[in-house]
Amino acid sequence: MVLTQWSNGRLPTLEDVAHRSGVSKSTVSRVINGEPRVRAEVADRVREVIADLGYVPHHAARQLVTRRNNAVAVVATQPQDRLFIDPFFDRHLRGIRKELVAHGVQPVLLFLEDPDDYPRVADFLGGGHVDGALLFSLRADDPLPAMIRRLGLPAVFGGRPLLREGEPVPAHVYVDADNRGGAREAVRHLLSLGRERIGTITGPYDQEASAVDRLDGYRDVLFDASPELIEKGDYTQQGGAGAMAALLERRPDLDAVFAASDLMASGALRVLRERGRRVPDDVAVVAFDDLAPIAEFTDPPLTTVHQDIEGMGRLMARLLCEGARVPSVVTPTRLVLRGSA
């Protein structure tokens, strides 16, 4: 959706946001600048429209400072053996490359695996070979954002950084999916099916912002949910299976689960089947990611929150090439209905 908006040749304007939100331009400005004196519902609505349109505040936009290299670094921060089979990275990179190439910019992939790699990668990034960098900083305590800040290199991150208590909000731009909104939609869907005891299998919320946001979305809707209904997983299939078993142990009366990733949901489905629970009849399951082929080939196929990973990659590259100095761009998600709920 964001890309449809962005690729019609015209960037969405402040007017578009005001018009679509049904508020004045000055109200939109106040929301963007985080000023008080805006009702929470109005601010939420404006932020939703901003995400929906992929609006980037015009006054803050800036081009890459220099384009002398016509090259941008993409920094991969996983071991190669995981990286090459990671469907997220594959799609992110696909979107990034398409968009950079469309801007005549050469993508340059750097690997950052070991602590030893940091100084060498920093030397290259700071050596005047690239005009900017696209990075993924998903885990807490990642030294990358600070490194980029020190180098003074224009950069866009994929994924909201997870801040420790008291840590300053980083200045860098990031692109993320609307994890919180997607989770809300997932849980609301389960409620709409008449489910009353809805558990959640969370991601590693001590490590990744997406896990925090997806849990927050669950709590937005079920603000009085018992802690018994919440079990932490780790975004893996095995972790999902373990968490499902723990939830069933504590709450055999569970009639629905929101699993914060497709992989965890696939593990949960296996445990539910082993315990003789029918999905969706006894326990409805909604997941998050909509990763092909996982989501379509589970039994039953997963009702899950879709995020446009390739589109986020394109947006990261576009923000870097066309300019942005905004706190973030959050791209919309949507619920895809299949058999599991």
Next chain:
Amino acid sequence: MVLTQWSNGRLPTLEDVAHRSGVSKSTVSRVINGEPRVRAEVADRVREVIADLGYVPHHAARQLVTRRNNAVAVVATQPQDRLFIDPFFDRHLRGIRKELVAHGVQPVLLFLEDPDDYPRVADFLGGGHVDGALLFSLRADDPLPAMIRRLGLPAVFGGRPLLREGEPVPAHVYVDADNRGGAREAVRHLLSLGRERIGTITGPYDQEASAVDRLDGYRDVLFDASPELIEKGDYTQQGGAGAMAALLERRPDLDAVFAASDLMASGALRVLRERGRRVPDDVAVVAFDDLAPIAEFTDPPLTTVHQDIEGMGRLMARLLCEGARVPSVVTPTRLVLRGSA
């Protein structure tokens, strides 16, 4: 094996080659320089020892001309969706990265997918950002070698270039497996089992030098093989199945097959099973590559020619960093015995 030799702290010398070959140093020199007046068997023997030791002629070695960037480009020339699932590239890159990093050199991965990419990649390669390049040029008519020559960038290629008739031998260094010697060993093994009607499923010898070399190795041993016993495949499973069917059609009395890749052999096994031929009892099969997990999980598991792909990657990087201006380095292969022959 090459790496064992190379990593003992001392590079093999001309003396080592002469000693191991049982010839004089001047004879070794004549072989290296491609001079006549050396008997074919002697030249073959010397070349085998050179490959076995991983010897690089000392007088020709040179360091990377400049090390001011401490970065080397690795140019990937497949579409991303094939690249990331290609076990060859994965292992090549693993070896390359290990060795570059050990030399304090930053690997920089560039993608070269479309014809449109060439000028942009050439701009980057020629822009003074990297000290050299590692490339894969396996197909005929690839513009990469000429591009690299024009840029004057130190480079090492993975894979012997396939030259068209009359095309000059390129000046660039390449690292390849001993495809011809490996194929010879495969066919000799089938002969040693008493097989008498040995067919071969070749790779695309109009396109890839490895396919030419593996067919030449087959012909070295079976120089009087009937053309009926030779069927061209394309290195895919499906191509192997089609070629196997064609061979059986022409020669139902076939008692062995040398398939020039594991993937083609896996397709051939399927066709043999469908036609009621037992492997290895009725038809023995030897393959080439020893790609995990393919070779180990076919039924029966493949007897196949192993090549050290990660080692070749390391050698490419080492030759670039430590210097080499030799026509080629050919790394040894070895036959791995499993159930299919």
